[in-house]
Amino acid sequence: MTSTNLPSGASKKFKPTDEELIQDFLRNKINGRPLPNYGTILEGELFGTEKNPWEIWEENVENSYDGKDLYFFTTLKRKFSTNSLRMVRTIGLGSWEGEDIGKEIMANKTNQRIGMRKRYRFEKSGTSHDGGWILHQYSIDSSLLPNPSNMNNYVLCRFRKNNIKPCQKRRKLVAPETVATVIP
Numbered sequence: 001m002t003s004t005n006l007p008s009g010a011s012k013k014f015k016p017t018d019e020e021l022i023q024d025f026l027r028n029k030i031n032g033r034p035l036p037n038y039g040t041i042l043e044g045e046l047f048g049t050e051k052n053p054w055e056i057w058e059e060n061v062e063n064s065y066d067g068k069d070l071y072f073f074t075t076l077k078r079k080f081s082t083n084s085l086r087m088v089r090t091i092g093l094g095s096w097e098g099e100d101i102g103k104e105i106m107a108n109k110t111n112q113r114i115g116m117r118k119r120y121r122f123e124k125s126g127t128s129h130d131g132g133w134i135l136h137q138y139s140i141d142s143s144l145l146p147n148p149s150n151m152n153n154y155v156l157c158r159f160r161k162n163n164i165k166p167c168q169k170r171r172k173l174v175a176p177e178t179v180a181t182v183i184p
Contacts, residue, residue, distance in 0.1 A: 014039045014065040018105045021071075021138050022115040026156040029073055030140060039071065046074045046135065046157055052092030053122050053133035057161070069160050076153040094124030096135055105138070115140045121162065134162045 016025070016039060024036050035041065040063050044056070051059075057070065064070050079086040089096040102118040115138055122133035136158040 012065050018117055021156055022105055022140055026138055026140050030154050041071045041073055043073045046072055048077045048088040048090055054129060069158050072157045073154055074157055076155055094122055096120035097123040113141050132162050134160050
């Protein structure tokens with residue numbers, strides 16, 4: 001794993017907005033422009049790698065912000081062929097399972113769609129790490145690229161430990177029916 005933009009003596013506070021992550025970091029990375037110097041974004045594989053999330057975390061924890069977040073530039077890999085729409089979501093012993101369909105990220109000034117954010121959870125049944133890692137994947141809207149085919153499938157990911165215990169994983173909640181008791 002390599003580091004991009006490791007400023008010397010940088011504060012370990014880094015709270016970028018979704019818009020900043022896409023506009024200032026991902027868009028500049030894809031277009032070969034300099035990145036802002038107020039944050040550290042690592043480069044490494046988070047999809048289709050043999051390393052587990054906890055191993056990646058341990059190797060890079062010194063680059064985390066407040067001991068919570070690591071940021072990575074990574075590339076997506078197609079599952080079957082170059083024409084496939086399905087992407088590889090395996091990591092180490094498990095896989096990244098989608099928790100949502102994604103959220104559109106809009107530019108504040110223009111209200112133009114600039115990208116998407118999707119949330120994934122690490123899944124490996126029977127392990128203490130099942131549900132214990134979260135990945136937010138940021139992708140840029142192809143309309144912002146002069147040549148979308150040169151995109152190299154780059155995405156920016158925020159990687160973190162899940163504060164929810166594995167047995168408390170997000171599930172759709174269904175309200176129980178109310179049963180009335182009639183007393184004659």
